[in-house]
Amino acid sequence: MDKGGKPREIPIRTNEQRALLDQVRSLSGKGSLIPSNRNYIQQLRIYERNTAAAGLSRMHGLRHAYAQRRYQELVGWKCPSAGGPSRQSLGAKQRKIDRNARLCVSRELGHEREQITSIYLGT
Numbered sequence: 062m063d064k065g066g067k068p069r070e071i072p073i074r075t076n077e078q079r080a081l082l083d084q085v086r087s088l089s090g091k092g093s094l095i096p097s098n099r100n101y102i103q104q105l106r107i108y109e110r111n112t113a114a115a116g117l118s119r120m121h122g123l124r125h126a127y128a129q130r131r132y133q134e135l136v137g138w139k140c141p142s143a144g145g146p147s148r149q150s151l152g153a154k155q156r157k158i159d160r161n162a163r164l165c166v167s168r169e170l171g172h173e174r175e176q177i178t179s180i181y182l183g184t
Contacts, residue, residue: 069171074134128166128181135162141183148184 073079085094095104112120125142132140136158139145151159163178170181 069168071169124170125181128170128178131166131169132162132178132182135165140181142181143183145183 073082088094095101099107112118129140129143133143133145136155141147146155148156148159160175163175163182166182167173167175167178170177172178
């Protein structure tokens with residue numbers, strides 16, 4: 062995947078994720094999920110109308126949910142914003158695990174800095 066011209070990788074961790082991606086690939090082939098008669102902005106507006114009609118809003122929250130779930134997978138405990146321990150309360154070994162996980166989550170979200178994860182994970 063690309064964000065701002067920088068490649069990023071999101072690991073496929075479950076059979077369900079793989080099955081969904083295979084299904085999407087069967088629909089799109091090697092083409093785009095955006096129909097050829099629309100540009101990105103037009104398709105984005107359709108997406109926004111459809112999610113609003115379905116009662117969904119603030120879809121950026123999906124990034125928060127992904128970051129928090131991924132952090133827990135990597136470290137074995139919840140992040141501070143989900144009720145886990147603060148970074149200050151961690152021991153030296155746990156702080157190193159925390160930092161590595163935050164760097165991983167940051168890269169997967171298309172960022173390069175650990176600090177950006179405080180928005181998603183807390184401090």
